[in-house]
Amino acid sequence: ITCSETPTVSQLVSKPHNPSLDEDGINLEEIREFAKNFKIRRLSLGLTQTQVGQALTATEGPAYSQSAICRFEKLDITPKSAQKLKPVLEKWLNEAELRNQEGQQNLMEFVGGEPSKKRKRRTSFTPQAIVALNAYFEKNPLPTGQEITEIAKELNYDREVVRVWFCNRRQTLKNTSKLNVFQIP
Amino acid sequence: ITCSETPTVSQLVSKPHNPSLDEDGINLEEIREFAKNFKIRRLSLGLTQTQVGQALTATEGPAYSQSAICRFEKLDITPKSAQKLKPVLEKWLNEAELRNQEGQQNLMEFVGGEPSKKRKRRTSFTPQAIVALNAYFEKNPLPTGQEITEIAKELNYDREVVRVWFCNRRQTLKNTSKLNVFQIP
DNA sequence: AGCATAAATAATAA
DNA sequence: TTATTATTTATGCT
Numbered sequence A, B: 001i002t003c004s005e006t007p008t009v010s011q012l013v014s015k016p017h018n019p020s021l022d023e024d025g026i027n028l029e030e031i032r033e034f035a036k037n038f039k040i041r042r043l044s045l046g047l048t049q050t051q052v053g054q055a056l057t058a059t060e061g062p063a064y065s066q067s068a069i070c071r072f073e074k075l076d077i078t079p080k081s082a083q084k085l086k087p088v089l090e091k092w093l094n095e096a097e098l099r100n101q102e103g104q105q106n107l108m109e110f111v112g113g114e115p116s117k118k119r120k121r122r123t124s125f126t127p128q129a130i131v132a133l134n135a136y137f138e139k140n141p142l143p144t145g146q147e148i149t150e151i152a153k154e155l156n157y158d159r160e161v162v163r164v165w166f167c168n169r170r171q172t173l174k175n176t177s178k179l180n181v182f183q184i185p
Numbered sequence C: 001a002g003c004a005t006a007a008a009t010a011a012t013a014a
Numbered sequence D: 001t002t003a004t005t006a007t008t009t010a011t012g013c014t
Helices: A009-014 A028-044 A049-058 A066-073 A079-101 A104-111 A127-139 A145-155 A159-174 B009-014 B028-044 B049-058 B066-073 B079-101 B104-111 B127-139 B145-155 B159-176
Strands: none
Touching (some): A009 A028, A028 A066, A028 B028, A049 A066, A049 A079, A066 A079, A127 A145, B009 B079, B028 B066, B049 B066, B049 B079, B066 B079, B079 B104
């Protein structure tokens, strides 16, 4: 590929006979090593690129988008940019790991995100509905078509959803032998 | 929450005063530690849950889906299942790490995937195509497989590209408007 | 340099 | 398990 732009770190280190120091005295091999390591350490902390970017933006210094973190990890940036970003990321990550040792809560506070942000469920039964369904199940685990229709109407859920709930519920029971041992009184 | 089903490992280890050995003599704490470690080691090798599942299925023994690997990592399985799966994953991962040391090529061969699988190039839709897609979306945001095929043919785009466009479009809409037409309150 | 969004991956209802 | 949604990553564009 003919490309007259400044090459990325990724392109430079992939060349077999390239010196590890480029003409500006930047150690490309070191950057590559750090980038790989950074990703693993980030994942070990359970953080996303978005979280890192937002956290860095919150600190003093320049702002970083998710894209910027992504491009650093992929080394899809120029050596000069990488050289500039590396110490920033290194410092931040060390701090984050320190906080993490003090507890998950500290890390989340440091990162600045809502610590309790949960993945949204595709669809879900309300707690009341689950209680009601379990009550119906206790009375009769194998309701007839008519009964399913009535339960669905009562709880204001789709009939098919209720039918499948009973199927899955029975299935679980079938695979389980120690059901009552774990039951909360 | 009242739940009479067999609890998952995740539920059991989260209880403060729970013994780390359950009544079957399964070391829950050890399983939790392994699951966490497994994920990090998997990511370090650059493997997806899908790849692990497929690779395990290719070996002798039972088949495992991406979902199964996901549930193990999240500990969203019963202690009995976890106990059964743990040694299988451990053995496989050790082997995979060994292959990886011998070179990336060896790992990919072991995993069984196409080693050169590249990410698909990002598609740029023409403005006309976007207008047309939005019109289709207004009429029906959830087209059937048959309809997707027809739209793709009509607009002269790859079927998969059109399918994903609808997925992402629904996603964007969901994030934008609080009004969720698909979900039961 | 970063927004918008396509593609890929993880999680989960069916 | 499968089929689909939820979430994250990657990239075309400017």
